[in-house]
Amino acid sequence: MPRFIDPHVHAVSRTTDDYQAMAAAGIVAIIEPAFWLGQPRTNVGSFQDYFSTLVGFERFRAGQFGIRHYCAIGLNAKEANNEALAEQVMELLPLYLAKEGVVAVGEIGYDDMTAAEEKYFHLQLELAKEVDLPVMVHTPHRNKKVGTSRSMDLCEEHGIAPSKVVIDHNNEETVQEVLDRGFWAAFTIYPHTKMGNERMVEIVKKYGPERIIVDSAADWGVSDPLAVPKTAQLMLQHGIPQEHVDAVCYHNALAAYSQSGQFNEEDWLNPPPIDQRLLYEGSSVLRGGQTPRVDQPGDPTIIR
Amino acid sequence: MVEQAAAQARQLLDTWLNSRLSSDVLSWLQQSMSSAASKSRHSFFLAFGMVPRKTGKGDLGLTAEELAAAEKARPGWNPAGWSIDQAARTRLVLAVPENNVNNYLETLDKLFNAGDMGELVALYQMLPLLPYPESHKLRAAEGVRSNIKAVFCAVAHGNPYPSEQLDEGAWNQMVLKCLFIGVPLAPVIGLDARANPRLMRMLCDYAHERWAAGRPVSPELWRCVGPFADKAALADLRHVLQEGNELERKAAALALTACPAPEAADILKGWPELAEQAARGEFTWDTIAQAANG
Numbered sequence: 001m002p003r004f005i006d007p008h009v010h011a012v013s014r015t016t017d018d019y020q021a022m023a024a025a026g027i028v029a030i031i032e033p034a035f036w037l038g039q040p041r042t043n044v045g046s047f048q049d050y051f052s053t054l055v056g057f058e059r060f061r062a063g064q065f066g067i068r069h070y071c072a073i074g075l076n077a078k079e080a081n082n083e084a085l086a087e088q089v090m091e092l093l094p095l096y097l098a099k100e101g102v103v104a105v106g107e108i109g110y111d112d113m114t115a116a117e118e119k120y121f122h123l124q125l126e127l128a129k130e131v132d133l134p135v136m137v138h139t140p141h142r143n144k145k146v147g148t149s150r151s152m153d154l155c156e157e158h159g160i161a162p163s164k165v166v167i168d169h170n171n172e173e174t175v176q177e178v179l180d181r182g183f184w185a186a187f188t189i190y191p192h193t194k195m196g197n198e199r200m201v202e203i204v205k206k207y208g209p210e211r212i213i214v215d216s217a218a219d220w221g222v223s224d225p226l227a228v229p230k231t232a233q234l235m236l237q238h239g240i241p242q243e244h245v246d247a248v249c250y251h252n253a254l255a256a257y258s259q260s261g262q263f264n265e266e267d268w269l270n271p272p273p274i275d276q277r278l279l280y281e282g283s284s285v286l287r288g289g290q291t292p293r294v295d296q297p298g299d300p301t302i303i304r
Numbered sequence: 305m306v307e308q309a310a311a312q313a314r315q316l317l318d319t320w321l322n323s324r325l326s327s328d329v330l331s332w333l334q335q336s337m338s339s340a341a342s343k344s345r346h347s348f349f350l351a352f353g354m355v356p357r358k359t360g361k362g363d364l365g366l367t368a369e370e371l372a373a374a375e376k377a378r379p380g381w382n383p384a385g386w387s388i389d390q391a392a393r394t395r396l397v398l399a400v401p402e403n404n405v406n407n408y409l410e411t412l413d414k415l416f417n418a419g420d421m422g423e424l425v426a427l428y429q430m431l432p433l434l435p436y437p438e439s440h441k442l443r444a445a446e447g448v449r450s451n452i453k454a455v456f457c458a459v460a461h462g463n464p465y466p467s468e469q470l471d472e473g474a475w476n477q478m479v480l481k482c483l484f485i486g487v488p489l490a491p492v493i494g495l496d497a498r499a500n501p502r503l504m505r506m507l508c509d510y511a512h513e514r515w516a517a518g519r520p521v522s523p524e525l526w527r528c529v530g531p532f533a534d535k536a537a538l539a540d541l542r543h544v545l546q547e548g549n550e551l552e553r554k555a556a557a558l559a560l561t562a563c564p565a566p567e568a569a570d571i572l573k574g575w576p577e578l579a580e581q582a583a584r585g586e587f588t589w590d591t592i593a594q595a596a597n598g
Contacts, residue, residue, distance in 0.1 A: 050420070055420035058454040098353035099420040100580070261357065272361045276386035278425060279455040 006105075006228045007253035008136070008188060008215035011069065012050075012058055018218070018225040019065040024193045024303045025174060028268045031257060032058060033072035033107040033136050035077050038220050046086035047075075049223060051092065055099045061158040063279035069266045070257070072106035072136045073097055080120035080225065081112070090123060094193040097131045103260040106136025107168065110147045113140060121151075125158040134259050141193065152181050166213065166256050169194055179211060186213040189227035197231040200237045209247035213256065225301075278283045306435055310398060312377035313433045317395040320370060322419050324388055329358050333392055337399035345411060352396055352415060356389040356422065364388050380464025381432055392435065393426040402435045409439055416443060421452060428458035431465040438469065445474045453485060459493055467494025474504040479528060480510060489524040490593035497562070504532040507538050523548075523596050524556030527589050530559030533568065542571050546577075554594050557582040 004020070009030045022030070032054055041047060056073040062069035073096045075089045096102065105128040105292035110117050129137045135155065138148035148167060155165050159169065162182035168190045170178055178185040185205065188194040194217070204212060232249045235243065257263040267275070321331065336351035364386040366374070375483045383391070400411050412434070416427055428447045431440055444466060445458035459466060462480050470478065475498055482489050489495060507525050514521045526544070531535050544556035557578040560568040572579040581587060 016477070028595055052418065052420075057421075057425065057452060059421055095353075097420045098350050099352075100356055100422050101420070164350060272387075274390075276359050277385065278421065 002026045002229070002232065003028050004033075004228045004232065004249050006030045006216050006218075006225070006254045007166075007213060007287050008033060008186065008217045008221035008259060009225060010035060010217070011062060012053060013220035014218060014225055014246060016065070019062065019067060023065045023067055025226050026227065027067060029068040029070065029165075029263075030062065030108050031070045031072060031103055031136075031237050032265075033104070033138075034074050035076050035107060035138075035219070040079055041081065041085065043284035044085060044092060047085075047089050048092055052094045055096065055101060058103060060152050061278065068164045069075055069269075070101045070103045070263055070281075072104035073099075073102050074105045074108040074124055074136075076107060077109050077111035077117045077119050077140070080221055081114055083116050083119075086116070090120070090127075093124070093127060094131070097127070097133060102133070103132040103257040104136045104166070105131075105261045106166075108135065109138040109151050110140045113143060113147055113150070121154055122158070125154060128164075128237070129158060129160060131247055134257055135160065137165060137167045139167060139169045141169075144169075144171070149177060152183060155183075156181075163256075164259055168215070169217070171195060172199065172203065174211075175207060178209060181281050182210050182211075184213055184252065186215055188217040189231050190217050190221075192222070197227065197234050201235050201240065204235060204248055205238070206242060209244040209252070210213070211252060212248045213252045214248050215253075226289075244254060257287075305438060310435060312432055313374075313381070314395065314398050314500060316370070317391055317398070320364065320366065320391060321388075321395060322395075324364070325359060325392075333395065334360055334398075336396055340399040340411075341401050345414075346521065348396075348400075351412065352393060352423065353394065353440040355392050356449075357391045358390045361422075362388050362435055364391050364482075366405055373439040375539060378432060378464075380467075382493075383429075384462065386429065389422070389580060390426040390429060391425065394430040397427070397430060398433065404514050405439070406434055408436065411439075421454065424450075424452070426525050429463065429501045431459070432463060432468075435463070437471065440465070441469050441474070444470060445477075448478045448481060453487065456481065456485065457487055457491075460487070462479070462491050462493065464493045466492075467498050472498075472502065476506055479503060480506055483486075483507075483510065483525055486522075488593050488597040489522070489527060490590055491547070495528065499528045499531045501532045504529050504534070504537060508538040521552070523552045523592050524589070526555045526559035530562035531564070531569075533559065533563045533565065533566075538563070538565065538567050538571060541568075543574055545571070551592060551595050552577060554582070554587045558587070558589060558592070 004027045007028050009032055010043050011032050034054060047105060047281060051073055059069040075086055079166060080086050105124055108121055108124045137151050139151060149165065166184040166186050167178045169187040170185045175185050187200055189200060200214060214228050214231050216225055218225040228249050232245045235245045254265060339348040366383060370543055371384055383474060400408060402408055417425060431444060447455055450456050460482055466475060466478055482492060507529050507574055511521045511525055533541060541556045541560055544552050548556060557575060560572050561582045
């Protein structure tokens with residue numbers, strides 16, 4: 001059974017079918033970075049309940065399918081533009097960054113590259129330094145190349161080691177600089193807008209596996225929670241060695257986010273008894289190397 | 305009474321933690337406890353979140369003597385399944401100054417409102433040790449509404465708070481929800497003492513729903529039916545004796561044994577062997593719960 005980590009999924013937007021399929025495909029752990037809801041929040045309580053969901057119910061929900069759930073907590077770039085609200089969110093963040101399973105400050109960065117976005121990017125980088133957590137950087141969809149360079153400038157300005165920063169949503173145009181500057185380069189396999197997985201195959205062929213991470217960023221849009229296992233399969237079919245596939249679909253994410261002290265292989269290979277009691281449903285407990293339990297479909301028209 | 309129990313709980317937790325944590329972690333905990341009394345509680349809230357990073361999440365693993373001491377300090381308190389971080393979090397919260405009720409409850413609200421799953425479990429488990437017991441009723445009922453099984457069980461199982469404080473409606477919901485989500489009834493404290501006619505009716509209605517859906521009915525359900533069984537419930541119990549599997553029939557026999565109505569004894573006459581075994585204690589609600597829940 002292959003093992004995968006999807007280090008960027010917005011699981012709150014996904015169904016139980018997705019969780020079942022992810023577990024069946026070998027995804028053992030996911031990271032859910034805090035983001036917006038597809039529409040702007042209007043008050044801070046909305047943020048608090050969302051953060052609580054990430055460290056609470058969603059973590060439990062994933063566990064029911066034998067998947068360990070982690071999250072990144074932060075103020076996303078889009079909503080940083082509502083400064084009155086952003087101020088209140090900043091006050092909330094320290095309360096959540098020390099929670100169990102919070103592996104990074106994120107996803108933070110630029111969207112439109114406004115002054116407000118930059119202000120809260122700065123503040124949150126400082127916060128990441130203070131709580132000694134890795135950073136997950138969302139690079140902008142528009143003006144990506146400039147935004148990506150500028151994001152790395154900011155991290156360097158704050159003296160954050162590139163090895164503690166994952167630059168996400170890369171493409172062919174940004175990868176060289178990100179790797180040259182020593183940052184982790186994550187690629188989001190997301191239909192139509194970000195990366196396709198055939199392009200991903202070419203990137204791993206060209207750059208090798210070092211510091212490259214594959215994720216799905218599956219959310220409420222047309223996206224694919226199986227993007228990581230599908231890309232792994234495609235890479236193998238195209239002759240990329242197994243150990244390179246393992247690096248970009250598992251080990252690199254583990255290495256990057258385990259710097260938080262909150263993301264350990266033992267959590268899913270050999271979870272402590274208390275976690276087995278709290279996080280997993282009796283018979284679906286995932287112990288070391290076991291295949292996750294997924295209900296066998298019988299007659300698909302029957303619902304019991 | 306409450307103050308005394310809390311003081312003893314503090315002492316016990318200190319003893320247990322002293323023998324299980326390194327001196328570094330203990331001094332961190334000591335420092336965090338004093339931050340509970342400081343004006344800005346920022347570092348206290350952070351410390352509460354950080355506990356598992358400091359203590360690890362191993363089982364507390366209390367001995368029989370230690371568990372007996374817990375029961376003595378606070379009747380009904382059963383920390384048998386606790387982990388070491390849960391014990392440390394409990395000790396931290398027991399360090400929050402209690403002299404001002406509003407400040408105290410505000411601190412507690414903050415902890416609950418920002419709680420992650422592990423924190424919520426610890427917080428609900430410690431309810432029976434906290435001051436102002438009558439002020440946590442709504443909170444406990446909220447825990448009962450949780451969809452996270454571990455959070456629900458932190459209130460419902462091994463916790464004397466619900467039987468002492470929840471009103472009948474909330475109590476009945478909690479008992480029914482145990483069955484609804486498939487967790488055992490036996491670990492609920494005060495189950496027999498708080499049986500009541502409304503609960504009996506809810507449980508029988510639920511059994512009928514399950515039967516209609518072709519789903520199994522937990523044999524433990526009949527435990528809270530027996531003492532208040534009315535005519536319809538007695539008919540249900542007779543039905544279980546006739547149609548049920550061995551475990552279900554044992555449960556029906558126990559329920560009828562606990563029923564004061566003369567008709568109950570009449571029904572049992574039809575199953576003399578089971579009735580005798582029940583009377584002799586050859587099976588009990590605990591053995592039935594064990595068999596039913598594996």
